[in-house]
Amino acid sequence: MISIITPVYNGEKFIDSCLQVVIDQNCLEVEHIIVDGGSSDKTVDIIKDKANQYPHIRWISEKDKGQSDAMNKGIAMAQGEIIGVLNVDDFYEVNLLNRICEIFQTLPEPSFIVGNCNIINQKEQLIFINKPSQLRTIDLLLGRRLNDDKMIDASFPVNPSAYFYHKSLHQKIGLYKVEDHYSMDIDFLLKAVCSSHV
Numbered sequence: 591m592i593s594i595i596t597p598v599y600n601g602e603k604f605i606d607s608c609l610q611v612v613i614d615q616n617c618l619e620v621e622h623i624i625v626d627g628g629s630s631d632k633t634v635d636i637i638k639d640k641a642n643q644y645p646h647i648r649w650i651s652e653k654d655k656g657q658s659d660a661m662n663k664g665i666a667m668a669q670g671e672i673i674g675v676l677n678v679d680d681f682y683e684v685n686l687l688n689r690i691c692e693i694f695q696t697l698p699e700p701s702f703i704v705g706n707c708n709i710i711n712q713k714e715q716l717i718f719i720n721k722p723s724q725l726r727t728i729d730l731l732l733g734r735r736l737n738d739d740k741m742i743d744a745s746f747p748v749n750p751s752a753y754f755y756h757k758s759l760h761q762k763i764g765l766y767k768v769e770d771h772y773s774m775d776i777d778f779l780l781k782a783v784c785s786s787h788v
Contacts, residue, residue, distance in 0.1 A: 591619045592672040592691055593757070595664030597657050599627035601678040602636060608678045609640045609647065617687035622676075623667050624649035625660040658766035658774045665760060673757050675750035682751070690754050700759035702786040704752050750775055759786050 594612055598605055605624075612622045624637050626649065634651050641647040648667060654660045665673065672694050676682065686705075693703060763781035766774045 591621060591670035592617070592674055592687055592694075592754070593664075593668035593670035594620060594622045594674045594676050594687075595625065595661060595668065596622065596676050596678055597625045597627070597660035597664065598629065598633060598678045599660075600629045600631045600633060602629070602631040602633045604679045605633050605636050606640070607681070608676060609637070609644075611681045612646075612676065612687070613640075613644055615682065615685065615687040617691065619670075619691050620646055620687055621669060622647045623664045625654070625664045625667075626651035627656075627660055628653040655768050656771045658770050659768045661774070662765045662768065665757065665765060668757055671757055672754055673759075674754045677749075677751055680749070680751040694754070694756070697756075698787050700756035700762065700786045702753060702755040702759065702782045704754075753779075755782060755786065762786075 596608055598608075601608075609622065609624075612620065624641075624647065626634055626637065628651060637647070637649050637651075641649055650663065650667070654663065661675070672690065674687075674690070690703075694701065697703070759782060762785045763778075766778060770777060
């Protein structure tokens with residue numbers, strides 16, 4: 591099973607679409623875990639409505655200490671052996687989750703895989719494409735390079751929606767640092783690349 595974790599706070603503008611993206615995957619081996627940080631808008635109402643219709647949606651709503659804390663709560667709730675992160679304003683390509691489940695059946699544990707990540711603006715225009723070819727710690731440390739077409743050609747993704755990994759990886763590297771509010775993805779990626787089959 592694959593556990594998709596979505597941390598959210600006051601995300602009423604995006605949460606319905608986010609939930610629908612996972613529903614539309616038609617993946618039988620998925621649970622979608624929503625960790626709401628105590629939203630004051632209509633986010634929780636939207637989650638409740640969808641969760642009543644779709645049993646693969648599991649959720650909690652309580653104050654947290656930020657996104658790292660929310661991610662750790664989602665990981666603790668996860669029943670799947672594969673973890674994916676879907677930020678509330680991101681989406682997956684059609685049939686991605688079924689393909690991810692197939693790929694992980696052939697991989698040793700713990701493994702970490704990554705795919706392309708298209709970055710689209712509010713006008714639904716493609717801003718850049720992150721096409722990782724080889725995961726190397728040095729690429730993350732040195733940052734991205736911009737080519738002449740203003741398309742980023744990075745070999746190390748930093749958008750969590752582009753990667754999936756075995757939950758058991760957390761036994762080797764620990765959870766997200768709760769006190770880290772800005773670079774938790776980079777810290778996680780550095781540890782993941784050094785501690786898993788990539």
